[in-house]
Amino acid sequence: MTVEVNINDRRITGKRSPMLYGHFIEHFHRQIYDGIYDPDNPLSDEDGFRTDIIDAMKKIKVPVLRWPGGCFVSSYHWKDAVGTERNPMFDKAWRVEDPNTFGTDEYIKLCRKIGCEPYICTNAGTGTPEEMSDWVEYCNLENEGKYAKWRIANGYKQPHKVKYWSIGNENYGHWEIGAKSADEWGRLVRESAKMILHVDATAQLSAAALADIDWNINLLKNCGQYLDWISIHQYWDMMPEVNHPAAYEECMAFTKNIARSVDDVRGILTAMRLEDKIKIAFDEWNLRSWHHPNVHTIKQGVNKEDYVTPRDKNDDNSIYTMADAVFAACFLNAMNRNCDIVGMANFAPILNTRGCIYSYDKGIVLRSTYHVFDLYVNYLGDTILDLWTEDGMPVMNVNSKSGEETAVDTLDLLATGWSDREGIALVAVNKHACESQSIALNYESEDAEVIVYSITGKSKDSYNDRDQNEVMIEEKKTGLFRSGMDVELAPHSVNVIQIVPVR
Ligand code: AHR
Secondary structure, three states: OEEEEEEEEEEEEEEOOHHHHEEEOOOOOOOOEOOOEOOOOOOEOOOOEEHHHHHHHHHOOOOEEEEOOOHHHHHOOHHHHOOOOOOOEEEOOOOEEEOOOOOHHHHHHHHHHHOOEEEEEEOOOOOOHHHHHHHHHHHHOOOOHHHHHHHHHOOOOOOOOOOEEEEOOOOOOOOOOOOOOHHHHHHHHHHHHHHHHHHOOOOEEEEEOOOOHHHHHHHHHHHHHHOOEEEEEEEEEOOOOOOOOOOHHHHHHOOOOOOHHHHHHHHHHHHOOOOOOOEEEEEEEEEEOOOOOOOOOOOOOOOHHHHOHHHHHHHOHHHOOHHHHHHHHHHHHHHHHOOOOEEEEEEOOOEOOOOOEEEEOOEEEEOHHHHHHHHHHHOOOOEEEEEEEOOOOOEEEEEOOOOOEEEEEOEEEEEEEEOOEEEEEEEEEEOOOOOOEEEEEEOOOOOEEEEEEEEOOOOOOOOEEOOEEOOOEEEEEEEEOOOOEEEEEOOOEEEEEEEEEOO
Protein backbone atom coordinates (compact mmCIF):
# COMPACT_ATOMS: atom_id res chain seq x y z
CA MET A 1 0.00 0.00 0.00
CA THR A 2 1.46 3.34 -1.06
CA VAL A 3 0.92 6.17 1.43
CA GLU A 4 -0.01 9.49 -0.20
CA VAL A 5 2.10 12.19 1.50
CA ASN A 6 1.08 15.81 0.94
CA ILE A 7 3.44 18.68 1.72
CA ASN A 8 2.50 22.35 1.69
CA ASP A 9 5.64 24.46 1.82
CA ARG A 10 3.60 27.63 1.94
CA ARG A 11 2.43 26.73 5.46
CA ILE A 12 5.28 26.86 7.97
CA THR A 13 4.15 25.32 11.26
CA GLY A 14 7.36 25.97 13.20
CA LYS A 15 10.96 27.10 13.20
CA ARG A 16 13.05 24.72 15.17
CA SER A 17 15.94 25.76 17.36
CA PRO A 18 19.29 24.09 16.57
CA MET A 19 19.31 23.41 20.33
CA LEU A 20 17.01 20.45 19.72
CA TYR A 21 20.17 18.60 18.65
CA GLY A 22 21.98 19.25 21.95
CA HIS A 23 23.95 16.86 24.13
CA PHE A 24 24.87 16.01 27.72
CA ILE A 25 28.11 14.77 29.30
CA GLU A 26 28.45 13.66 32.92
CA HIS A 27 31.22 12.67 35.33
CA PHE A 28 30.20 9.04 35.02
CA HIS A 29 32.25 6.01 33.94
CA ARG A 30 34.29 6.93 30.83
CA GLN A 31 32.50 10.04 29.63
CA ILE A 32 34.99 12.59 31.04
CA TYR A 33 38.06 10.72 32.37
CA ASP A 34 39.38 8.17 29.84
CA GLY A 35 36.76 9.65 27.56
CA ILE A 36 36.91 13.19 26.23
CA TYR A 37 39.65 14.07 28.76
CA ASP A 38 42.57 11.72 28.23
CA PRO A 39 45.83 13.73 28.64
CA ASP A 40 48.14 10.71 28.33
CA ASN A 41 46.64 9.53 25.04
CA PRO A 42 48.65 10.42 21.88
CA LEU A 43 45.34 11.30 20.21
CA SER A 44 44.84 14.13 22.71
CA ASP A 45 45.81 17.77 22.22
CA GLU A 46 47.87 20.04 24.45
CA ASP A 47 44.88 20.49 26.78
CA GLY A 48 44.31 16.76 27.16
CA PHE A 49 41.20 16.52 24.97
CA ARG A 50 40.78 13.72 22.42
CA THR A 51 40.90 15.45 19.03
CA ASP A 52 39.20 12.54 17.22
CA ILE A 53 36.20 12.84 19.56
CA ILE A 54 36.08 16.63 19.24
CA ASP A 55 36.16 16.34 15.43
CA ALA A 56 33.20 13.92 15.56
CA MET A 57 31.31 16.33 17.84
CA LYS A 58 32.02 19.24 15.49
CA LYS A 59 30.68 17.27 12.51
CA ILE A 60 27.26 16.99 14.17
CA LYS A 61 27.47 20.68 15.11
CA VAL A 62 26.82 20.15 18.83
CA PRO A 63 24.95 23.36 19.73
CA VAL A 64 24.95 23.00 23.52
CA LEU A 65 26.62 20.61 25.98
CA ARG A 66 25.04 20.17 29.42
CA TRP A 67 27.55 19.32 32.26
CA PRO A 68 28.61 18.06 34.92
CA GLY A 69 25.51 15.95 35.77
CA GLY A 70 23.11 14.29 36.23
CA CYS A 71 23.13 12.66 39.61
CA PHE A 72 26.86 13.45 39.95
CA VAL A 73 26.12 17.14 40.43
CA SER A 74 23.94 16.76 43.54
CA SER A 75 26.97 16.44 45.80
CA TYR A 76 29.55 18.24 43.60
CA HIS A 77 31.28 21.38 44.77
CA TRP A 78 32.66 23.35 41.86
CA LYS A 79 35.27 25.20 43.91
CA ASP A 80 37.19 21.91 44.44
CA ALA A 81 37.87 21.77 40.69
CA VAL A 82 39.24 25.18 39.73
CA GLY A 83 42.66 26.72 40.29
CA THR A 84 46.03 25.19 41.00
CA GLU A 85 44.97 23.14 44.03
CA ARG A 86 42.78 20.23 42.78
CA ASN A 87 41.88 17.85 45.56
CA PRO A 88 40.36 14.51 44.60
CA MET A 89 36.84 14.14 45.93
CA PHE A 90 34.78 11.04 46.67
CA ASP A 91 31.83 11.23 44.29
CA LYS A 92 28.96 10.19 46.56
CA ALA A 93 26.54 9.77 43.66
CA TRP A 94 28.54 7.22 41.72
CA ARG A 95 30.75 6.13 44.65
CA VAL A 96 34.11 6.56 42.93
CA GLU A 97 36.97 9.04 43.33
CA ASP A 98 36.87 12.06 41.01
CA PRO A 99 40.36 13.61 40.62
CA ASN A 100 38.83 17.06 39.99
CA THR A 101 41.41 17.66 37.24
CA PHE A 102 38.52 18.36 34.86
CA GLY A 103 36.55 21.31 36.22
CA THR A 104 34.79 24.47 35.06
CA ASP A 105 37.72 25.98 33.15
CA GLU A 106 38.50 22.73 31.34
CA TYR A 107 34.79 22.34 30.49
CA ILE A 108 34.64 25.87 29.04
CA LYS A 109 37.80 25.18 27.03
CA LEU A 110 36.16 22.01 25.69
CA CYS A 111 33.02 23.94 24.67
CA ARG A 112 35.14 26.50 22.82
CA LYS A 113 36.94 23.75 20.91
CA ILE A 114 33.64 22.10 19.95
CA GLY A 115 32.03 25.48 19.19
CA CYS A 116 29.02 24.90 21.44
CA GLU A 117 27.21 26.78 24.19
CA PRO A 118 28.01 25.69 27.76
CA TYR A 119 25.03 24.71 29.92
CA ILE A 120 25.87 24.18 33.61
CA CYS A 121 23.67 22.16 35.95
CA THR A 122 24.15 23.25 39.57
CA ASN A 123 24.15 21.31 42.85
CA ALA A 124 20.70 21.67 44.42
CA GLY A 125 21.19 18.49 46.41
CA THR A 126 23.81 19.38 49.04
CA GLY A 127 24.53 22.79 47.50
CA THR A 128 23.16 26.19 48.40
CA PRO A 129 21.84 29.24 46.53
CA GLU A 130 25.06 30.97 47.49
CA GLU A 131 27.31 28.23 46.06
CA MET A 132 25.33 28.33 42.82
CA SER A 133 25.52 32.12 42.54
CA ASP A 134 29.23 32.07 43.43
CA TRP A 135 29.65 29.76 40.40
CA VAL A 136 27.89 32.38 38.22
CA GLU A 137 30.19 35.05 39.69
CA TYR A 138 33.22 32.93 38.77
CA CYS A 139 32.01 32.37 35.21
CA ASN A 140 30.28 35.59 34.25
CA LEU A 141 31.43 38.65 36.24
CA GLU A 142 34.08 40.77 34.56
CA ASN A 143 36.28 41.29 37.63
CA GLU A 144 34.12 42.18 40.62
CA GLY A 145 34.30 40.10 43.75
CA LYS A 146 36.60 37.28 44.77
CA TYR A 147 35.30 34.64 42.38
CA ALA A 148 35.76 36.68 39.20
CA LYS A 149 39.21 37.63 40.52
CA TRP A 150 39.90 33.93 41.15
CA ARG A 151 39.03 33.14 37.53
CA ILE A 152 41.40 35.85 36.35
CA ALA A 153 44.12 34.55 38.66
CA ASN A 154 43.56 31.10 37.11
CA GLY A 155 44.45 32.57 33.74
CA TYR A 156 41.01 33.43 32.34
CA LYS A 157 40.85 37.21 32.08
CA GLN A 158 37.68 37.19 30.01
CA PRO A 159 34.42 35.96 31.57
CA HIS A 160 33.28 32.52 30.41
CA LYS A 161 29.86 33.97 29.51
CA VAL A 162 27.79 30.91 30.47
CA LYS A 163 24.25 31.72 29.36
CA TYR A 164 22.37 28.56 30.36
CA TRP A 165 22.09 27.43 33.99
CA SER A 166 19.92 24.70 35.48
CA ILE A 167 19.01 24.69 39.16
CA GLY A 168 19.35 21.07 40.19
CA ASN A 169 18.98 17.65 38.64
CA GLU A 170 16.05 15.27 39.32
CA ASN A 171 15.76 16.53 42.91
CA TYR A 172 12.29 14.95 42.96
CA GLY A 173 13.78 11.44 42.82
CA HIS A 174 14.50 9.24 45.87
CA TRP A 175 17.73 8.18 44.11
CA GLU A 176 19.06 11.76 44.04
CA ILE A 177 21.35 12.97 46.82
CA GLY A 178 19.63 15.80 48.69
CA ALA A 179 16.21 14.99 47.20
CA LYS A 180 13.51 17.57 47.97
CA SER A 181 9.76 17.67 48.53
CA ALA A 182 7.73 19.79 46.14
CA ASP A 183 7.40 22.53 48.79
CA GLU A 184 11.12 22.49 49.63
CA TRP A 185 11.88 22.61 45.91
CA GLY A 186 9.78 25.69 45.25
CA ARG A 187 11.53 27.65 47.98
CA LEU A 188 15.05 26.49 47.10
CA VAL A 189 14.64 27.27 43.40
CA ARG A 190 13.18 30.69 44.13
CA GLU A 191 16.04 31.69 46.45
CA SER A 192 18.65 30.23 44.09
CA ALA A 193 17.14 31.99 41.08
CA LYS A 194 17.06 35.30 42.94
CA MET A 195 20.75 35.07 43.89
CA ILE A 196 21.83 33.94 40.42
CA LEU A 197 19.92 36.78 38.75
CA HIS A 198 21.34 39.24 41.25
CA VAL A 199 24.78 38.22 39.92
CA ASP A 200 23.87 38.00 36.22
CA ALA A 201 20.47 39.32 35.21
CA THR A 202 20.94 37.87 31.70
CA ALA A 203 21.33 34.27 32.88
CA GLN A 204 18.75 31.90 31.34
CA LEU A 205 17.49 29.66 34.13
CA SER A 206 15.97 26.22 34.16
CA ALA A 207 14.97 24.00 37.07
CA ALA A 208 14.57 20.27 37.47
CA ALA A 209 11.04 19.14 36.78
CA LEU A 210 9.09 16.22 35.36
CA ALA A 211 5.68 15.47 33.90
CA ASP A 212 4.06 15.75 37.35
CA ILE A 213 1.31 18.22 38.14
CA ASP A 214 1.98 18.80 41.86
CA TRP A 215 5.75 19.23 41.44
CA ASN A 216 5.43 21.56 38.48
CA ILE A 217 2.57 23.67 39.79
CA ASN A 218 4.44 24.26 43.05
CA LEU A 219 7.64 25.04 41.15
CA LEU A 220 5.95 27.36 38.69
CA LYS A 221 3.83 29.13 41.33
CA ASN A 222 6.96 29.89 43.37
CA CYS A 223 9.44 30.47 40.56
CA GLY A 224 7.68 30.86 37.21
CA GLN A 225 8.61 34.55 37.12
CA TYR A 226 12.32 33.67 37.38
CA LEU A 227 12.49 30.77 34.89
CA ASP A 228 13.10 30.67 31.12
CA TRP A 229 13.14 26.86 30.91
CA ILE A 230 11.73 23.85 32.69
CA SER A 231 13.84 20.68 32.53
CA ILE A 232 12.48 17.19 31.98
CA HIS A 233 14.22 13.84 31.42
CA GLN A 234 13.12 10.52 29.96
CA TYR A 235 14.57 7.09 29.23
CA TRP A 236 12.32 4.39 27.84
CA ASP A 237 14.19 1.06 27.94
CA MET A 238 14.92 1.05 31.67
CA MET A 239 18.05 -1.00 32.53
CA PRO A 240 19.70 0.57 35.60
CA GLU A 241 19.80 -2.70 37.53
CA VAL A 242 19.63 -5.41 34.84
CA ASN A 243 21.36 -4.82 31.50
CA HIS A 244 18.74 -6.51 29.32
CA PRO A 245 18.23 -4.35 26.19
CA ALA A 246 14.80 -4.34 24.57
CA ALA A 247 14.70 -6.07 21.19
CA TYR A 248 13.96 -4.13 18.00
CA GLU A 249 10.16 -4.50 17.95
CA GLU A 250 9.96 -3.90 21.72
CA CYS A 251 11.78 -0.62 21.05
CA MET A 252 9.24 0.27 18.39
CA ALA A 253 6.52 -0.06 21.03
CA PHE A 254 8.30 2.72 22.96
CA THR A 255 7.65 5.10 20.05
CA LYS A 256 3.93 5.17 20.89
CA ASN A 257 3.05 8.53 22.52
CA ILE A 258 6.75 9.42 22.46
CA ALA A 259 5.93 13.10 23.16
CA ARG A 260 3.57 12.38 26.07
CA SER A 261 5.83 14.15 28.63
CA VAL A 262 5.94 17.21 26.39
CA ASP A 263 2.14 17.21 26.08
CA ASP A 264 1.74 16.96 29.86
CA VAL A 265 4.19 19.78 30.64
CA ARG A 266 2.76 21.92 27.84
CA GLY A 267 -0.66 21.54 29.45
CA ILE A 268 0.58 22.73 32.84
CA LEU A 269 2.48 25.68 31.33
CA THR A 270 -0.61 26.67 29.34
CA ALA A 271 -2.94 26.34 32.31
CA MET A 272 -0.60 28.68 34.22
CA ARG A 273 -0.39 31.10 31.29
CA LEU A 274 3.39 30.52 31.08
CA GLU A 275 3.63 28.82 27.69
CA ASP A 276 5.00 31.93 25.99
CA LYS A 277 7.55 32.63 28.73
CA ILE A 278 8.93 29.21 29.63
CA LYS A 279 10.23 26.61 27.17
CA ILE A 280 10.84 22.92 27.77
CA ALA A 281 14.46 21.76 27.98
CA PHE A 282 14.28 17.99 27.44
CA ASP A 283 17.82 17.95 28.76
CA GLU A 284 18.29 14.23 29.20
CA TRP A 285 16.79 11.74 26.74
CA ASN A 286 17.82 8.36 25.35
CA LEU A 287 16.00 5.19 24.36
CA ARG A 288 18.24 3.23 26.73
CA SER A 289 18.75 4.15 30.39
CA TRP A 290 22.29 3.80 31.70
CA HIS A 291 23.29 0.56 33.44
CA HIS A 292 24.63 1.20 36.97
CA PRO A 293 23.37 -1.46 39.39
CA ASN A 294 23.32 -1.08 43.17
CA VAL A 295 23.67 2.70 43.41
CA HIS A 296 20.28 4.13 42.49
CA THR A 297 18.83 1.87 45.16
CA ILE A 298 18.60 2.09 48.96
CA LYS A 299 20.80 -1.01 49.27
CA GLN A 300 24.23 -0.04 47.95
CA GLY A 301 26.68 -2.50 46.45
CA VAL A 302 29.52 -3.46 48.80
CA ASN A 303 32.28 -4.54 46.42
CA LYS A 304 33.37 -2.58 43.32
CA GLU A 305 32.49 -5.72 41.32
CA ASP A 306 28.88 -5.20 42.43
CA TYR A 307 28.47 -1.59 41.41
CA VAL A 308 31.42 -0.25 39.39
CA THR A 309 32.58 -3.09 37.12
CA PRO A 310 29.04 -3.71 35.72
CA ARG A 311 29.13 -0.19 34.22
CA ASP A 312 31.43 -1.57 31.53
CA LYS A 313 28.37 -3.36 30.09
CA ASN A 314 27.24 0.02 28.70
CA ASP A 315 30.26 -0.22 26.38
CA ASP A 316 28.86 -3.20 24.45
CA ASN A 317 28.39 -1.61 21.02
CA SER A 318 26.15 -4.44 19.79
CA ILE A 319 23.36 -2.99 21.98
CA TYR A 320 23.07 0.15 19.84
CA THR A 321 21.33 -1.05 16.70
CA MET A 322 18.88 0.31 14.13
CA ALA A 323 16.32 0.29 16.94
CA ASP A 324 18.25 3.13 18.60
CA ALA A 325 18.53 5.02 15.31
CA VAL A 326 14.84 4.64 14.43
CA PHE A 327 13.77 5.59 17.96
CA ALA A 328 16.06 8.65 17.98
CA ALA A 329 14.59 9.83 14.68
CA CYS A 330 11.04 9.42 16.01
CA PHE A 331 11.98 11.40 19.13
CA LEU A 332 13.64 14.20 17.15
CA ASN A 333 10.64 14.35 14.80
CA ALA A 334 8.35 14.73 17.81
CA MET A 335 10.50 17.53 19.25
CA ASN A 336 10.50 19.30 15.89
CA ARG A 337 6.71 19.00 15.72
CA ASN A 338 6.61 20.58 19.20
CA CYS A 339 9.29 23.17 18.58
CA ASP A 340 6.93 25.94 19.68
CA ILE A 341 7.29 24.71 23.28
CA VAL A 342 10.46 22.55 23.20
CA GLY A 343 13.52 24.76 22.85
CA MET A 344 16.28 22.36 23.79
CA ALA A 345 16.90 18.60 23.88
CA ASN A 346 20.07 16.90 25.07
CA PHE A 347 21.02 13.35 24.11
CA ALA A 348 22.22 11.56 27.25
CA PRO A 349 25.06 11.19 26.93
CA ILE A 350 27.04 12.15 23.83
CA LEU A 351 30.07 9.98 24.63
CA ASN A 352 30.39 6.38 25.88
CA THR A 353 27.81 4.82 28.26
CA ARG A 354 24.73 4.94 25.93
CA GLY A 355 26.19 7.74 23.82
CA CYS A 356 26.25 8.22 20.07
CA ILE A 357 30.08 8.14 20.10
CA TYR A 358 32.10 5.33 21.71
CA SER A 359 35.80 5.87 22.40
CA TYR A 360 38.67 3.49 23.16
CA ASP A 361 42.39 4.07 23.49
CA LYS A 362 43.11 3.97 19.75
CA GLY A 363 39.99 5.50 18.24
CA ILE A 364 36.24 5.96 18.20
CA VAL A 365 33.13 4.16 16.99
CA LEU A 366 30.23 6.18 15.56
CA ARG A 367 27.20 4.31 16.84
CA SER A 368 23.91 4.21 14.87
CA THR A 369 22.46 7.24 16.70
CA TYR A 370 25.45 9.39 15.66
CA HIS A 371 24.38 9.07 12.01
CA VAL A 372 20.85 10.20 12.91
CA PHE A 373 22.28 13.42 14.39
CA ASP A 374 24.43 13.81 11.27
CA LEU A 375 21.31 13.49 9.09
CA TYR A 376 19.20 15.91 11.13
CA VAL A 377 21.88 18.55 11.57
CA ASN A 378 23.40 18.47 8.09
CA TYR A 379 20.61 17.38 5.70
CA LEU A 380 17.38 18.84 7.14
CA GLY A 381 15.90 22.33 7.05
CA ASP A 382 15.20 24.70 9.91
CA THR A 383 11.51 25.33 9.25
CA ILE A 384 8.77 22.77 9.85
CA LEU A 385 6.24 22.46 7.02
CA ASP A 386 2.65 21.33 6.90
CA LEU A 387 2.40 17.63 6.04
CA TRP A 388 -0.56 15.27 5.96
CA THR A 389 -1.28 11.84 4.56
CA GLU A 390 -4.43 10.81 2.68
CA ASP A 391 -6.32 7.95 4.37
CA GLY A 392 -4.25 8.09 7.57
CA MET A 393 -1.13 6.09 8.30
CA PRO A 394 -0.38 2.34 8.19
CA VAL A 395 -0.20 0.74 11.62
CA MET A 396 1.79 -2.27 12.82
CA ASN A 397 1.30 -4.42 15.93
CA VAL A 398 4.39 -5.07 18.04
CA ASN A 399 4.92 -6.60 21.46
CA SER A 400 6.21 -4.22 24.13
CA LYS A 401 9.01 -5.22 26.52
CA SER A 402 6.33 -5.93 29.10
CA GLY A 403 4.60 -8.27 26.63
CA GLU A 404 1.60 -6.13 25.64
CA GLU A 405 0.57 -6.02 22.00
CA THR A 406 0.91 -2.39 20.92
CA ALA A 407 -0.31 -0.75 17.71
CA VAL A 408 2.10 1.91 16.45
CA ASP A 409 2.28 3.96 13.26
CA THR A 410 4.59 2.23 10.81
CA LEU A 411 5.89 5.55 9.48
CA ASP A 412 7.05 8.72 11.15
CA LEU A 413 7.19 11.70 8.79
CA LEU A 414 8.39 15.29 9.16
CA ALA A 415 8.65 17.89 6.40
CA THR A 416 11.20 20.69 6.65
CA GLY A 417 12.24 23.63 4.52
CA TRP A 418 15.06 26.13 4.65
CA SER A 419 14.48 29.71 5.64
CA ASP A 420 17.32 30.78 3.33
CA ARG A 421 16.92 28.65 0.22
CA GLU A 422 14.53 26.75 -2.04
CA GLY A 423 13.58 23.13 -1.61
CA ILE A 424 12.34 20.79 1.09
CA ALA A 425 13.75 17.89 3.05
CA LEU A 426 11.38 15.20 4.29
CA VAL A 427 12.26 12.77 7.04
CA ALA A 428 10.61 9.42 6.38
CA VAL A 429 11.13 6.76 9.03
CA ASN A 430 10.01 3.19 8.31
CA LYS A 431 9.81 1.39 11.65
CA HIS A 432 8.77 -1.99 10.21
CA ALA A 433 11.29 -4.72 11.02
CA CYS A 434 11.07 -6.49 7.66
CA GLU A 435 8.67 -4.77 5.23
CA SER A 436 9.47 -1.90 2.87
CA GLN A 437 6.98 0.95 2.65
CA SER A 438 6.20 3.05 -0.41
CA ILE A 439 5.22 6.72 -0.17
CA ALA A 440 3.94 8.98 -2.94
CA LEU A 441 5.20 12.56 -2.66
CA ASN A 442 2.51 15.10 -3.54
CA TYR A 443 4.32 18.43 -3.66
CA GLU A 444 4.43 21.18 -6.26
CA SER A 445 7.95 21.90 -7.46
CA GLU A 446 9.53 22.75 -10.82
CA ASP A 447 12.96 21.68 -12.06
CA ALA A 448 13.83 19.81 -8.89
CA GLU A 449 15.81 16.67 -8.28
CA VAL A 450 15.37 14.05 -5.58
CA ILE A 451 18.28 12.96 -3.42
CA VAL A 452 17.68 10.34 -0.73
CA TYR A 453 20.01 9.93 2.26
CA SER A 454 19.29 6.70 4.15
CA ILE A 455 20.43 4.99 7.32
CA THR A 456 19.29 1.39 7.30
CA GLY A 457 21.91 -1.27 8.00
CA LYS A 458 21.81 -4.86 6.70
CA SER A 459 19.34 -5.91 9.40
CA LYS A 460 17.30 -4.38 12.21
CA ASP A 461 20.08 -5.50 14.58
CA SER A 462 22.93 -3.95 12.59
CA TYR A 463 25.41 -1.97 14.67
CA ASN A 464 28.85 -0.40 14.39
CA ASP A 465 31.93 -1.48 16.32
CA ARG A 466 35.72 -1.19 16.24
CA ASP A 467 35.96 -3.62 13.33
CA GLN A 468 32.64 -3.02 11.56
CA ASN A 469 30.59 -0.22 10.07
CA GLU A 470 27.23 -1.70 9.17
CA VAL A 471 25.28 1.50 9.78
CA MET A 472 26.15 4.54 7.67
CA ILE A 473 24.42 7.28 5.69
CA GLU A 474 24.02 6.16 2.07
CA GLU A 475 23.23 8.67 -0.67
CA LYS A 476 21.01 7.82 -3.63
CA LYS A 477 20.16 10.25 -6.45
CA THR A 478 16.83 9.25 -7.91
CA GLY A 479 16.64 11.78 -10.75
CA LEU A 480 14.17 14.55 -11.52
CA PHE A 481 11.24 15.08 -9.21
CA ARG A 482 7.63 14.91 -10.37
CA SER A 483 4.73 15.33 -7.99
CA GLY A 484 3.16 12.03 -7.01
CA MET A 485 6.32 9.99 -7.58
CA ASP A 486 6.88 6.98 -5.35
CA VAL A 487 9.82 6.55 -3.02
CA GLU A 488 10.55 3.16 -1.45
CA LEU A 489 11.51 3.14 2.22
CA ALA A 490 13.58 0.13 3.27
CA PRO A 491 12.65 -1.73 6.47
CA HIS A 492 14.07 -0.31 9.74
CA SER A 493 15.30 2.84 7.99
CA VAL A 494 15.67 6.56 8.60
CA ASN A 495 15.53 8.51 5.35
CA VAL A 496 15.92 12.16 4.42
CA ILE A 497 14.38 12.85 1.01
CA GLN A 498 15.60 16.15 -0.36
CA ILE A 499 13.63 17.77 -3.18
CA VAL A 500 15.89 20.59 -4.25
CA PRO A 501 16.44 22.74 -7.37
CA VAL A 502 18.49 20.87 -9.95
CA ARG A 503 22.15 21.78 -9.35
O1 AHR B 1 21.45 7.06 34.57
C1 AHR B 1 22.10 8.31 34.58
C2 AHR B 1 21.27 9.27 35.32
O2 AHR B 1 19.96 9.35 34.77
C3 AHR B 1 21.69 10.73 35.36
O3 AHR B 1 22.83 10.98 36.13
C4 AHR B 1 20.44 11.32 35.96
O4 AHR B 1 20.25 12.65 35.63
C5 AHR B 1 19.32 10.42 35.43
O5 AHR B 1 18.62 9.83 36.48
